[in-house]
Amino acid sequence: MRQFLIVGHDAPTTPEFSLDDIAGGAGRLDVLCRCVTSAFFLSHSIRESVRVHAVLGDEFTVRFDGRTLRRLNPDERSTAALLRTALEHRADAIGHVPAESSPGVTIRRMGFAATLEDLATDATVVALHEDGDPAVAVDPPSDPLFVLSDHRDFTDRESSLLAAAADERLRLGPEVLHADHAVTVAHNYLDTDGYTAY
Amino acid sequence: MRQFLIVGHDAPTTPEFSLDDIAGGAGRLDVLCRCVTSAFFLSHSIRESVRVHAVLGDEFTVRFDGRTLRRLNPDERSTAALLRTALEHRADAIGHVPAESSPGVTIRRMGFAATLEDLATDATVVALHEDGDPAVAVDPPSDPLFVLSDHRDFTDRESSLLAAAADERLRLGPEVLHADHAVTVAHNYLDTDGYTAY
Numbered sequence: 001m002r003q004f005l006i007v008g009h010d011a012p013t014t015p016e017f018s019l020d021d022i023a024g025g026a027g028r029l030d031v032l033c034r035c036v037t038s039a040f041f042l043s044h045s046i047r048e049s050v051r052v053h054a055v056l057g058d059e060f061t062v063r064f065d066g067r068t069l070r071r072l073n074p075d076e077r078s079t080a081a082l083l084r085t086a087l088e089h090r091a092d093a094i095g096h097v098p099a100e101s102s103p104g105v106t107i108r109r110m111g112f113a114a115t116l117e118d119l120a121t122d123a124t125v126v127a128l129h130e131d132g133d134p135a136v137a138v139d140p141p142s143d144p145l146f147v148l149s150d151h152r153d154f155t156d157r158e159s160s161l162l163a164a165a166a167d168e169r170l171r172l173g174p175e176v177l178h179a180d181h182a183v184t185v186a187h188n189y190l191d192t193d194g195y196t197a198y
Numbered sequence: 199m200r201q202f203l204i205v206g207h208d209a210p211t212t213p214e215f216s217l218d219d220i221a222g223g224a225g226r227l228d229v230l231c232r233c234v235t236s237a238f239f240l241s242h243s244i245r246e247s248v249r250v251h252a253v254l255g256d257e258f259t260v261r262f263d264g265r266t267l268r269r270l271n272p273d274e275r276s277t278a279a280l281l282r283t284a285l286e287h288r289a290d291a292i293g294h295v296p297a298e299s300s301p302g303v304t305i306r307r308m309g310f311a312a313t314l315e316d317l318a319t320d321a322t323v324v325a326l327h328e329d330g331d332p333a334v335a336v337d338p339p340s341d342p343l344f345v346l347s348d349h350r351d352f353t354d355r356e357s358s359l360l361a362a363a364a365d366e367r368l369r370l371g372p373e374v375l376h377a378d379h380a381v382t383v384a385h386n387y388l389d390t391d392g393y394t395a396y
Contacts, residue, residue: 034272042374074221076273173389184379
């Protein structure tokens with residue numbers, strides 16, 4: 001399984017935001033939306049063996065699970081609507097117990113630290129870093145969890161937690177990319193392992 | 199220079215569409231918008247040596263030129279607004295003479311065939327195809343022009359024109375991707391040429 005943990009620093013934690021202003025009033029929710037669609041969409045299907053964990057304001061984490069996911073469309077606005085629906089169910093997320101808001105989408109009352117700790121037990125935690133090893137020179141890890149930040153850098157605390165949890169530190173290329181583009185390149189990196197066979 | 203020619207088959211040819219419905223009423227303009235932003239954005243800057251040519255309904259082509267481009271934001275809605283502004287200037291595009299609608303954005307009264315013919319003279323035309331050579335096994339072409347389609351396949355006529363113009367036929371990976379994701383992977387393919395140096 002491939003997993004992506006995306007930290008939305010300014011993302012809303014309540015559903016009172018307009019779908020007409022997701023790049024402004026909704027705290028750059030557009031970045032998270034593109035990360036979700038980049039993680040799942042192939043040309044004619046979705047990648048089933050993928051999970052995305054979107055941390056909203058360090059208070060909630062919304063999980064998208066490719067095995068059961070429905071109603072996902074490639075555009076930002078409809079994905080923002082799925083996140084808003086998840087936030088409408090936030091009162092049902094008690095402790096760390098998830099609440100399902102639509103097929104394949106659940107919300108948990110967990111911030112970055114708790115989500116990372118929970119996921120790290122079953123995954124190879126991959127930090128993307130300018131000083132990391134070039135991905136093309138490293139065999140793709142099994143069951144990777146790529147940890148990414150939105151339009152902001154990780155906070156010092158988040159960076160420390162990630163450094164402690166990371167199994168690998170990779171660089172996807174010489175350019176520093178937006179998070180959603182990094183998701184796309186990460187998939188291609190994993191897809192083309194053993195490329196001579198395709 | 200890297201160039202991307204994207205064919206928007208159902209894209210509007212007049213500015214009478216709502217920014218609230220770009221994935222529906224505006225003929226999947228969301229796909230073209232994501233192609234534009236994928237082509238230009240790096241984390242903290244835009245790629246200046248890039249041009250995107252968005253064919254709208256085989257009637258107009260809107261060109262984004264990275265050297266002079268301003269007011270581009272990463273979200274779909276604001277990019278759709280730039281395309282709508284370009285269409286508001288369509289009456290000024292007479293013959294093949296471009297009309298500038300905002301800094302770095304021009305509209306031309308040219309469909310796919312004329313645009314491809316015009317661009318092919320100075321570029322290495324790259325067709326992405328399932329039966330193409332794996333990109334990772336091919337040295338990146340100089341001055342590539344990647345020709346892509348939106349959510350629809352190329353028409354038979356477009357496929358014939360592209361086959362006749364193509365200098366290379368590549369495959370970016372074993373999976374068939376959305377056009378905007380292909381743009382991102384194409385950039386990474388070009389970025390990582392000689393990857394051991396980065």
